[in-house]
Amino acid sequence: MTVSLLDLTKRAPEIAFQKPAVDPATLLHKSMPEAPDWRRIPAYADVTEEQFLDHKWQAKKSITRTDKLLETLRGLVSDEFIKDATAGFARSPMSVRVSPYLLSLIDWNDPYGDPLRIQFIPVASRFLPDHPKLGLDSLHEREDAPVPGLTHRYTDKALFLPLDTCPVYCRFCTRSYAVGIDTEDVEKTHFKVDEERWQQAYKYIASRPELEDIVVSGGDAYNLRAEQLEAIGTTLLKMDNIRRIRLATKGPAVMPQKILTDHEWIDAVTRVVELGRKLHKDVVMHTHFNHPNEITGITRDALNKLFERGILVRNQAVLQRGVNDSPETMKLLVKRLGHLHVQPYYVYVHDLVQGVEDLRTTLDTATMIEKHVRGSTAGFNTPTFVVDAPGGGGKRDAHSYEHYDRTTGVSVFQSPSVKEGARYVYFDPIDQLPAEGKARWADPREHQVMIDEALAKSG
Ligand SMILES: *Cc1c(COP(=O)(O)O)cnc(C)c1O
Ligand code: SF4
Numbered sequence: 001m002t003v004s005l006l007d008l009t010k011r012a013p014e015i016a017f018q019k020p021a022v023d024p025a026t027l028l029h030k031s032m033p034e035a036p037d038w039r040r041i042p043a044y045a046d047v048t049e050e051q052f053l054d055h056k057w058q059a060k061k062s063i064t065r066t067d068k069l070l071e072t073l074r075g076l077v078s079d080e081f082i083k084d085a086t087a088g089f090a091r092s093p094m095s096v097r098v099s100p101y102l103l104s105l106i107d108w109n110d111p112y113g114d115p116l117r118i119q120f121i122p123v124a125s126r127f128l129p130d131h132p133k134l135g136l137d138s139l140h141e142r143e144d145a146p147v148p149g150l151t152h153r154y155t156d157k158a159l160f161l162p163l164d165t166c167p168v169y170c171r172f173c174t175r176s177y178a179v180g181i182d183t184e185d186v187e188k189t190h191f192k193v194d195e196e197r198w199q200q201a202y203k204y205i206a207s208r209p210e211l212e213d214i215v216v217s218g219g220d221a222y223n224l225r226a227e228q229l230e231a232i233g234t235t236l237l238k239m240d241n242i243r244r245i246r247l248a249t250k251g252p253a254v255m256p257q258k259i260l261t262d263h264e265w266i267d268a269v270t271r272v273v274e275l276g277r278k279l280h281k282d283v284v285m286h287t288h289f290n291h292p293n294e295i296t297g298i299t300r301d302a303l304n305k306l307f308e309r310g311i312l313v314r315n316q317a318v319l320q321r322g323v324n325d326s327p328e329t330m331k332l333l334v335k336r337l338g339h340l341h342v343q344p345y346y347v348y349v350h351d352l353v354q355g356v357e358d359l360r361t362t363l364d365t366a367t368m369i370e371k372h373v374r375g376s377t378a379g380f381n382t383p384t385f386v387v388d389a390p391g392g393g394g395k396r397d398a399h400s401y402e403h404y405d406r407t408t409g410v411s412v413f414q415s416p417s418v419k420e421g422a423r424y425v426y427f428d429p430i431d432q433l434p435a436e437g438k439a440r441w442a443d444p445r446e447h448q449v450m451i452d453e454a455l456a457k458s459g
Pocket of ligand 2: 167
């Protein structure tokens with residue numbers, strides 16, 4: 001029997017609309033804690049709300065030494081954990097910087113399982129050997145740099161790194177070759193705040209008519225002083241060729257207080273956005289939330305302030321094992337961001353970065369999660385899952401591999417807009433492979449064989 005639309009509309013509504021109502025209590029993306037309970041941390045027991053909400057206090061009390069950090073945690077976690085983290089920091093190529101806000105968000109009753117602890121505090125017991133094909137700067141950002149700190153890989157867009165510091169340092173940072181202070185293992189290429197280097201970058205950008213889009217990253221735009229940020233934004237906006245600017249900052253995710261209390265800085269951002277609008281150019285903020293727990297009432301207030309000022313925010317997350325590598329967590333992150341009008345733009349499949357093999361997932365995990373996320377909310381709030389192809393291939397849709405061997409974990413991508421005919425290879429973490437794949441990687445003579453096999457099969 002066929003039912004016409006007319007028949008349907010004549011029926012009682014409960015028959016015509018059969019989708020069952022959802023219990024509001026299950027709409028978890030709408031509810032977030034107002035603020036973390038910082039007083040649970042002995043060192044912050046006497047800190048007032050006014051202090052905690054002040055970005056200056058947060059910056060001043062951010063911890064940049066491992067001994068100081070571990071001292072702050074004493075009494076909150078077991079001695080074993082302290083030992084484990086001490087050994088973890090000794091092996092880590094990244095610098096340390098965590099804000100009191102971030103420390104307060106961590107569930108210290110479960111430090112091993114907490115998604116924020118995993119991102120910022122390494123523990124030796126979870127270390128895995130680096131993938132044999134890993135190299136520092138696996139994205140070849142330095143090779144595509146016409147001027148130090150300016151990467152011009154794609155035709156119409158470039159990445160400008162005006163500085164090398166961040167409000168926090170993330171274990172998984174792709175730019176561990178550049179950001180933070182030198183650690184024992186890594187001598188870094190520094191991009192200090194340097195007017196002369198900036199002038200060289202401006203000169204290059206202005207000289208290339210095909211460049212329309214500049215990502216101001218770092219380091220982190222949060223750490224630029226208000227007048228520096230305004231100078232960079234204004235200089236770029238005045239170039240005829242420039243149409244779009246993105247200010248990249250992890251700030252909203254790790255220190256939302258600054259947006260609420262650093263009036264000079266946020267007013268400078270607003271003026272750049274408004275100047276852009278007047279010149280018919282687009283200035284937006286790109287931020288970096290990885291887990292729904294990173295979003296509190298303070299974050300909501302900060303994002304509301306940006307929204308009121310007409311500042312569009314997009315998010316770029318990094319897929320990390322034990323942090324956000326389940327459909328439930330990723331869906332909650334995406335929906336919570338969408339709820340606050342942050343557009344989830346990208347989820348990066350973890351780059352091959354030194355010392356964080358325990359954080360990487362397989363490409364298979366990434367595409368599986370993507371399938372669950374797509375369709376759960378508006379299409380424009382649905383992130384694209386990308387692999388930043390090692391060797392300078394640029395970002396590729398995770399689903400777009402030419403070939404993927406789930407046993408060896410080798411996937412092959414093409415990137416014709418970057419380099420016609422070239423093939424780029426990505427590697428799953430070895431500990432996640434089936435036994436046969438693990439055995440082949442255990443034999444160095446097999447390494448090139450597996451890569452050649454995959455390249456041959458990729459057509
Ligand atoms: C990510 C990136 C960009 C911006 O790429 P989109 O896909 O437009 O976000 C530009 N330059 C470099 C070198 C990059 O890594
Ligand atoms: S804030 Fe960004 S650039 Fe800085 S350490 Fe974290 S991931 Fe790297």
